[in-house]
Amino acid sequence: EAGVTQSPTHLIKTRGQQATLRCSPISGHTSVYWYQQALGLGLQFLLWYDEGEERNRGNFPPRFSGRQFPNYSSELNVNALELEDSALYLCASSLGGLSTDTQYFGPGTRLTVL
Amino acid sequence: DQQVKQNSPSLSVQEGRISILNCDYTNSMFDYFLWYKKYPAEGPTFLISISSIKDKNEDGRFTVFLNKSAKHLSLHIVPSQPGDSAVYFCAATGRRGNSGNTPLVFGKGTRLSVIA
Numbered sequence: 001e002a003g004v005t006q007s008p009t010h011l012i013k014t015r016g017q018q019a020t021l022r023c024s025p026i027s028g029h030t031s032v033y034w035y036q037q038a039l040g041l042g043l044q045f046l047l048w049y050d051e052g053e054e055r056n057r058g059n060f061p062p063r064f065s066g067r068q069f070p071n072y073s074s075e076l077n078v079n080a081l082e083l084e085d086s087a088l089y090l091c092a093s094s095l096g097g098l099s100t101d102t103q104y105f106g107p108g109t110r111l112t113v114l
Numbered sequence: 115d116q117q118v119k120q121n122s123p124s125l126s127v128q129e130g131r132i133s134i135l136n137c138d139y140t141n142s143m144f145d146y147f148l149w150y151k152k153y154p155a156e157g158p159t160f161l162i163s164i165s166s167i168k169d170k171n172e173d174g175r176f177t178v179f180l181n182k183s184a185k186h187l188s189l190h191i192v193p194s195q196p197g198d199s200a201v202y203f204c205a206a207t208g209r210r211g212n213s214g215n216t217p218l219v220f221g222k223g224t225r226l227s228v229i230a
Contacts, residue, residue: 043205
């Protein structure tokens with residue numbers, strides 16, 4: 001069974017540009033989560049989608065947005081990139097919509113903003 | 115304001131000995147706790163969890179202990195093996211009624227090095 005996949009592996013952008021990161025959950029999983037791991041910090045919760053709807057949002061500015069498609073894959077968009085957006089962005093999926101459902105993580109997308 | 119704290123950034127242990135990783139939390143609404151392990155260039159993988167109705171959960175070499183009064187949990191690895199060398203993240207969540215949709219809150223992680 002394929003795990004959570006993310007693309008691209010690495011992404012280099014300049015300040016002010018937009019970045020789009022993609023995530024495909026494990027087959028059968030309806031929930032997708034996005035996390036940011038900046039250098040020296042733990043995983044910071046960004047967004048949670050379940051059944052196509054945004055269920056929860058972390059303490060990030062509105063220029064971080066996303067969506068979940070009918071096939072449950074998801075996209076994270078970061079507009080007006082700032083240097084401090086440089087981080088590893090991790091996507092996770094779970095079977096259902098409960099916070100206690102085990103989350104399975106992808107390998108991440110390393111975003112570098114120059 | 116860090117709700118989940120892992121105060122030791124790193125830990126070195128001899129192969130075969132016990133590894134003890136610690137985690138403290140401040141939010142009394144948290145009632146479910148997890149440990150994840152992360153190797154370089156890979157996403158975190160789920161290791162073990164514990165509900166607040168228990169004070170101990172065991173899975174093979176891994177045991178998690180929860181002390182609710184102290185708001186403290188620990189992960190014990192016995193015996194430690196070189197393959198256990200990784201970053202370990204503690205995470206916590208709380209259920210809101212039946213919706214259960216509070217997100218996981220992670221600590222900053224502890225890097226464990228098991229020396230052969």
